[in-house]
Amino acid sequence: MTDPPTDDQLLRSLAGPDGRAMRSLIDRHGRYLYGVARTLTRSESEAEDVVQETLLALLDARYDGRSSVRTYMVSILVRQAALMRRKRRGWLRIVSDPPERTGNADEQNAVDARLDLASLLDKLSPEHREVLVMRELEGMSYDQMAQALGIARGTVESRLHRAREQLSGLWKRDSI
Amino acid sequence: MNCLTDHDLHRLHDDELSPADRLRVAGHLASCDACAARLHEIESIGRLLRNAPLPEMARDAMYRIQRNVAAMQERSVRRLAGWMTAAASVVLAVSLYVATSSQAQAAPSVTDWEAAAIGVDVDASTDDQATAAWIVADLLQAPNDGQPMRGQP
Numbered sequence: 001m002t003d004p005p006t007d008d009q010l011l012r013s014l015a016g017p018d019g020r021a022m023r024s025l026i027d028r029h030g031r032y033l034y035g036v037a038r039t040l041t042r043s044e045s046e047a048e049d050v051v052q053e054t055l056l057a058l059l060d061a062r063y064d065g066r067s068s069v070r071t072y073m074v075s076i077l078v079r080q081a082a083l084m085r086r087k088r089r090g091w092l093r094i095v096s097d098p099p100e101r102t103g104n105a106d107e108q109n110a111v112d113a114r115l116d117l118a119s120l121l122d123k124l125s126p127e128h129r130e131v132l133v134m135r136e137l138e139g140m141s142y143d144q145m146a147q148a149l150g151i152a153r154g155t156v157e158s159r160l161h162r163a164r165e166q167l168s169g170l171w172k173r174d175s176i
Numbered sequence: 177m178n179c180l181t182d183h184d185l186h187r188l189h190d191d192e193l194s195p196a197d198r199l200r201v202a203g204h205l206a207s208c209d210a211c212a213a214r215l216h217e218i219e220s221i222g223r224l225l226r227n228a229p230l231p232e233m234a235r236d237a238m239y240r241i242q243r244n245v246a247a248m249q250e251r252s253v254r255r256l257a258g259w260m261t262a263a264a265s266v267v268l269a270v271s272l273y274v275a276t277s278s279q280a281q282a283a284p285s286v287t288d289w290e291a292a293a294i295g296v297d298v299d300a301s302t303d304d305q306a307t308a309a310w311i312v313a314d315l316l317q318a319p320n321d322g323q324p325m326r327g328q329p
Contacts, residue, residue, distance in 0.1 A: 019246050019249055019250075022245060022246070022249060023242060023246075026238070026241060026242055026245065030233070030238055030241060030242075031230075031232075031233050031238070032230065034231070034233040034237065034238075034241075035230025035231050035232070035233070036230065038230070038231035039230070039231065044234060044237070047231075048237055048240065048241060051241055052241055052244050052245055052248075055241070055245045056245060056248055056249070056252075059249065059252065120224070120225070120228055121225075132225060133225075135190060136221075136222045136225040136226055137225065137226065141190075141191075141192065142190065142192055157183070157186070157187075160186065160190070161182055161183070161186050164186070164218060164221050167221055167224075167225075168217060168218075168221050171221070171224065
């Protein structure tokens with residue numbers, strides 16, 4: 001019996017005509033990518049779009065093997081979320097677009113009460129959210145984050161510090 | 177004794193300190209409760225984020241993502257195939273053009289003795305005229321059945 005292909009092997013055979021490698025990658029990492037996307041976006045549908053765009057971007061991307069495949073995909077996902085956010089800013093100038101809410105009031109209250117990553121991070125700016133996700137969930141280094149976001153290492157560092165301080169303040173305030 | 181900066185503490189938590197700085201920071205933390213408490217706060221924020229559950233994916237979302245990505249992947253493969261077909265057509269057309277034009281240029285020119293043989297008025301030398309007369313005379317005779325022509329090796 002042969003071993004299942006590694007993430008690395010799947011990533012390198014994405015261009016195959018049958019799409020099997022892509023399906024396997026989605027099976028392995030789709031839920032995690034969606035979870036991260038949902039913490040960075042305003043709605044479920046937007047998170048789905050970001051995951052889709054991330055997976056499609058993989059077809060043209062060049063993986064250098066310096067980080068895990070999952071970390072690599074998350075760094076692409078963070079960029080895609082930032083791209084979508086910029087597009088949305090353009091749309092929001094034209095149409096007021098409240099955050100998506102689903103279900104009835106009781107369900108919504110239950111969802112709101114649940115302590116999940118999205119609700120914790122929702123009060124931070126998108127830029128602060130993305131560095132926290134990259135650092136705390138993926139363990140990316142300052143250099144890796146700077147490269148993924150296309151910003152200076154010093155900017156990554158100061159954003160990360162401010163994000164932690166802000167989150168710490170919010171957490172203490174909500175806990176009182 | 178100077179307390180540690182926020183940068184020192186964040187970098188320690190993020191494993192971004194040089195070995196020398198790590199020793200310096202660790203030495204200070206061993207004897208300063210205030211800085212140790214600040215580090216603990218930074219670490220607890222990290223734990224909070226790592227332990228919080230990620231948002232769940234709706235049941236049909238995975239299916240939708242699989243389907244949409246497969247469709248877009250197929251579309252991009254088709255588009256690529258279309259481009260390659262177009263490129264192959266262009267290469268073929270250019271090759272044909274080059275081949276036909278070079279063929280036209282390479283068409284054998286009529287020599288003077290050939291022109292003289294069919295009566296075209298050319299400025300043929302005496303030798304050419306003699307060769308033409310000999311060839312014409314030879315052709316007017318009976319077929320030679322593959323025998324070498326007279327006077328030729």
